[in-house]
Amino acid sequence: MRFYNFANDSAIWRRLALCVCVASMPLASPAEPMHAIAMYGEPALGPGFPHLPYANPEAPKGGTIRLAETGSFDSLNPWVLMGNPVWPLFTQPGLVTETLMMRSLDEPFTLYGLLAESVETDPDRTWVEFTLRPEARFSDGSPVTIEDVMWSYEVMGTKGHPRYTAVWAKVAKMEQTGPRKLRFTFNTADRELALLMGMRPILKKAQWQGRDFSQSGLMAPIGSGPYVIDKVDPGRAISFRRNPDYWGRDLALTRGLGNFDTIRYDYFGDASTMFEAFKAGEIDMWRELVAARWDRDFDFPAVREGRVVKSEIPNGRPSGIMGLVMNTRNPLFADWRARQALIEAFNHRFINMTLSGGKDPRISSYFSNSELAMGPGPASGREAELLAPHAGALPPGTIEGYALPEGGERAIDRKGIRAALELLREAGWTVQNGELRNAEGQPFGFDILLNQSGSAMRSSAETRQIVDIFVESLRNLGIQPKVTLLDSAQYVERTNNYQFDMTWYERGLSLSPGNEQMLYWGHEGVTKTGTKNWMGMASPAAEAMIAEMGQARTHEDYLAAVRALDRILTAGRYVIPVSYSRISRLAHRSDLDYPEMTPLYGDWPGFMPETWWQEERK
Template sequence: MRPIAAVTLAALLALPLPLATVQAAETASSGPMHALSLYGDIKYPADFTHFDYVNPEAPKGGAIRLSAFGTFDTLNPYTVKGTAAFGIGLTQTTLTVPSADEPSTEYGLVAQTMELAADRSWLIFTLRPEARWSDGQPITAEDVAFSFQILKDKGQPLYNSYYSNVTGVEVLDAKRVKFTFSPGENRELPSIVGQLPVLPKHYWATRDFAETTLDQPVSAGPYRIASFEPGRQITYERVKDYWAEALPVSKGMNNFDRIRYDYYRDVTVTLEGFKAGAFDFNSEHSAKNWATEYKFPAVSEGHVITEKVPVKGPDREQGFIFNMRRAQFQDPRVREALAYGFDFEWTNQTLFYGQYTRTRSFFENSELAAVGLPGPEELKILEPLRAQIPPRVFTEEYQPPVTDEAKGGLRANLKKALDLMKEAGWTVNAAGKMVNAAGQPFTFEILLRQADVERMVLPMVKNFERLGITATVRTVDTPQFISRVQSFDFDMVSAVWAQSNSPGNEQRDLWSSTAADIPGTSNLAGLKSPAVDSLIESVIAAPTRADLIARTRALDRVLQWSFPWIPHYYGAFERIAYWNVFGRPAVTPNRGVVFQAWWFDAEKAAKVVGRKGGF
């Protein structure tokens, strides 16, 4: 399960139940609850006043600037068309919100209470009477049901599979709405239904939800749009009479009066903007920049703070994804071979200053990652699928290629790659080109959207050349990149996606055979495997945390030996740099910085020299 801002619900709306049936069903339930959890491990009691990782007395005020990359042309983040503005989620609302210091617990936001059937076949949300839209109208059960339907009909296809076990939604009265689930074990369904974005029916009923729009929609979040210039900047202002301000889930959050995102189209210019004080907070993803670019005077003088914050659990998985819809990538031996062309050890030391560890799992940095050989619990899951999965799942621990100088270094790796390519029917001709039996050369394109990634890709391209393979690099702007990725119009792409400590329904979107054929999903690799489909369903149906871990590890093993990617690297930390104008809570959860819980410190800001971030 991962928190989402926009989903499409792939389900059929059920007919309303007779009143007597509803009343009978409601008696066999949990009773009203303040939170939903995957396995019942709820940290905060019903009378909690705030999360532990906030300062409930944090002052409100101040104006800060942040950066955004690329451009935007729509204020609707829920559809395929267009590129939504950064920060637009600040204006939105959901039924529940997750806590950042628990693996899988959601607390009521628009929903005051949740009532879950004893057999988990249905869930009733009772909405808060004070919940209202920015135009003053109350948020109703009709809005929730409408949101379900409009996202299903016209929203992004990305999460069609995420809600495929929701079979109906029913308005019980003005403040009560009921979701019905298909039979079977799917423990996270109640929690992920709580993540449903709630949209105003009265606003969208007369507008085309599927189209891009620069009209500011009616919303119900803690911020509203104050001003914007498409592709240049967007400014949000805090809603002073925000209806949820006093709720425990809101205490200590959303403290800045104004937040402005300025758009940049070059990462080098972005960093120079931060150093010049043009914006206030920077999350640095470049190891080279971190090692070489944060030695400017404002840092040594204490006006800019740099920090590496430890992070536990899977978060950003990244790699070069093969589009297996392309003929040249359909043989797993070819995909395995090309991984030998990426020299991680050289890349890490030369380009990244030794800051990273090689990724080997699709759930890296967590207990969910498969290591060693399958244990007894995993074997129970894998044995019935033995005929459908790579044999090495049972006999070898997957490890990505290592450039070991004592064993021949890169030359030995390329020799291994050539052997694998030969096994797959490819040979090097007299002209030094890798060709198939028909004489067709092996060529492909690597799609990027940030030019700074080229320094990592180009040495790999040179290694491919030594194999007789022609790989070209194409770096495009953000709208073109998004359009091509959503339509699977690429050969290989450098991609990043989110994982969570409690994987579940979102794995369908990442790896299922169904998702492979739906443009806009996250199955970029186009993986189609009945075994993977079965393992995904077993993860979704895990009845306990121990079962979830074993089933996720089994899925991880099969993905590893399917070679859908050339894995990159990770650091169990996030690098942040910020002008010293902030206050922050004493506690940072394992998942990392919760920036919404920071606040503007006017006293600090008065002492800072060189900052231009205010506006």
């Protein structure tokens, strides 16, 4: 088994230290063309770098990798809200389509020129200008033009998914400033915008003439990336073929990436069926999310015979949040005491022991496992200063310090149940004839909505087991929730429109949180469909912290703002969090390999299959 000990991985810690140190470095000269741009300080790689540090420039080209997802798909347009898009197009923007700049997975937030050969901005980052590479081509051989870029930005900003439209509202002007130059001028003081403008997929304008971009569909988009869509079996499978004429194959930025001739994704109804397909050799890679199962369930013939090997990939990124989210649009969950009561009733210690043997730590805050996480105890210094003006509107624990209940070893945690009952009593709920009701006699009843295909991080069987234990515990409070299972298409429709009381929730968070946080937690998401604000929170304090993050000029001020936001989110008690893993556990075909040096973000979009390759079979 290929294994990395993150605690002793000095290379990763050196990179983390570098990220902190560069924050104190001066910014580049104003309006000077640069090969890259960082949120703070200078890019780690200077002009003329040979390749990304986590890519193998000697990786052989060829072969096939067969991957899998749960659920289904009915659209090849992942840039709009409608439809259930094919997963790889959504999570791997450099596969078929490309952006002006490309993110390095070895730095918190640094972009290097991809379609753009250079980037310019002023010291306050009130504008940003990109110069397009003259050699950039779409897969059909036609040049990528400024017209294509401007159309892509405008159509996504006006008709695209909310993740694009929200940022577009901060652009005062987009203009062509030269044969291959494009400038964006901003109407908002936000230093992150200069980077975000380099991260929008570029499409071929001519392909979309006469078509409604806002609609989903199965038209294969023409992009400039290293792969083209080869075959599509709607809802069941999709394959991507490496383009031998890919325009960017000789760039230092892409050297060692995109090595497979064919990348195929098969879709399965649930994770259990998908795992059986992996054991049978029908797919080539499996991400195991449960530590106990990693130790217990990988003794099948392919492993014993060496045809499948196990690799553990460390990372230095935040845990993100994962668990059961409470929709505060429902009056039942509008009171923080009711939400805390359900957190008290959720016996995580017992659930974690049952599912994973207690090996994985619990998510203690949204940015656990990183320097961005709030600390224990009360806020201090700049963090406390930022929170002070909002103190009267924040729930208890935000400034003073908040910690999740520990839970008990037995299925029913009596201490937690007693705490929950007291909180519910304070909120106006008491047990009457065995059922929790308010003064008007209305029951505390709600629905737990689940995707029968599971999620990116948990199988349907695992989430159902967690919910079943939780439901059993809730009966001790006089609460009997209903559990509803939906297919993936129905589930996406319901959650996009916030038509649920409680559901499973997963949000991966990066080392450079910024504007996307408004899409996650901003007040517009209370009514605007398609955002990530499933909990329906409307917190002026949270939005103030997000604004501070965008305006921060030093790493220290940025950290204070993110940690303050972490306190607001965690003490807001919107999600009942479960455990997370500090490593990714990947079982894969033995002739598939990846570089010894893994990036700071670890197993993250852009790492697998991009940096992997197939060794010659022996």
